[in-house]
Amino acid sequence: MGAAEQRPGAPGRYAAWVDSTSTRPARSLVTARTAAVWQVLRREQERQGRELTVLDVGGGTGGFAVPLAEAGHRVTVVDASPDALAALDRRAADAGVADRVRAVQGDGDALGGLVAPGSVDLILCHAVLEVVDEPTEVVAAITAALRPGGALSVLVAGRAAAVLGRAVNGHLSAAAALVDDPEGRAGPRDTLRRRYDATSAAALLTAAGLTVEEIHGVRVLADLLPAAVVESDPQLLLELELSLATQPPFRDIAAQLHLFARRP
Numbered sequence: 001m002g003a004a005e006q007r008p009g010a011p012g013r014y015a016a017w018v019d020s021t022s023t024r025p026a027r028s029l030v031t032a033r034t035a036a037v038w039q040v041l042r043r044e045q046e047r048q049g050r051e052l053t054v055l056d057v058g059g060g061t062g063g064f065a066v067p068l069a070e071a072g073h074r075v076t077v078v079d080a081s082p083d084a085l086a087a088l089d090r091r092a093a094d095a096g097v098a099d100r101v102r103a104v105q106g107d108g109d110a111l112g113g114l115v116a117p118g119s120v121d122l123i124l125c126h127a128v129l130e131v132v133d134e135p136t137e138v139v140a141a142i143t144a145a146l147r148p149g150g151a152l153s154v155l156v157a158g159r160a161a162a163v164l165g166r167a168v169n170g171h172l173s174a175a176a177a178l179v180d181d182p183e184g185r186a187g188p189r190d191t192l193r194r195r196y197d198a199t200s201a202a203a204l205l206t207a208a209g210l211t212v213e214e215i216h217g218v219r220v221l222a223d224l225l226p227a228a229v230v231e232s233d234p235q236l237l238l239e240l241e242l243s244l245a246t247q248p249p250f251r252d253i254a255a256q257l258h259l260f261a262r263r264p
């Protein structure tokens with residue numbers, strides 16, 4: 001394990017919040033890069049206090065899906081990539097939770113044929129809305145899949161961090177393009193189709209009928225620091241990330257914005 005990583009169930013300064021009392025500890029790693037998201041997800045697991053039906057839209061290789069299955073939940077991952085789903089299957093098998101993880105190849109805007117409407121307790125949609133054709137269609141499909149009272153965890157790329165990142169690395173024209181582009185794209189070669197700020201991301205979810213309960217910044221500092229600094233005191237960095245995650249303006253310059261919303 002790298003110096004910047006912490007096992008969720010391991011004793012240490014954060015064991016109390018990463019080792020949920022209502023679920024088995026996950027074996028995957030909680031780091032400064034994911035801590036703010038796991039903190040919100042752990043709270044929802046504790047709030048519900050039972051096995052949840054989870055859907056991870058664009059869940060990829062299962063970085064979140066497998067730990068949630070390890071925590072005792074049933075997780076369906078819908079992803080467009082067969083390669084990612086094959087890796088997910090291997091990861092789930094290695095973790096001993098293959099029976100609680102279902103991999104489905106499909107599109108995030110067509111969930112209707114893959115999961116029963118109004119049936120899902122918790123949906124994750126992490127690092128997906130910035131790459132799909134129509135984010136409003138994906139969010140509409142997610143909303144329809146959630147049961148009333150069900151929750152949505154969304155992670156999107158932050159626009160401000162992308163501007164700052166390009167500028168401090170000397171790519172001023174890319175930074176300017178990103179500022180000017182209505183979608184927050186740094187030109188046609190940008191790998192992302194769009195980026196968000198807290199207001200635009202919240203508006204996307206609200207327009208679909210969801211209630212946004214929390215907005216956090218994820219990776220406020222982690223991407224800005226040299227590796228040597230990250231490794232020098234990973235626990236302090238993790239603590240700083242959690243502290244800054246909720247505080248504008250730090251929240252708003254994070255590499256990713258995490259929104260936690262609920263279907264009324």
Ligand SMILES: C[S@@+](CC[C@H](N)C(=O)[O-])C[C@H]1O[C@@H](n2cnc3c(N)ncnc32)[C@H](O)[C@@H]1O
Binds near residue numbers: 057059080081107
């Ligand atoms: C950047 S990865 C994020 C993976 C994972 N959610 C995470 O946070 O680590 C984006 C994922 O979305 C999937 N994806 C892209 N477009 C999609 C779509 N329209 N429907 C479903 N999955 C999609 C990709 O195959 C990929 O696995």
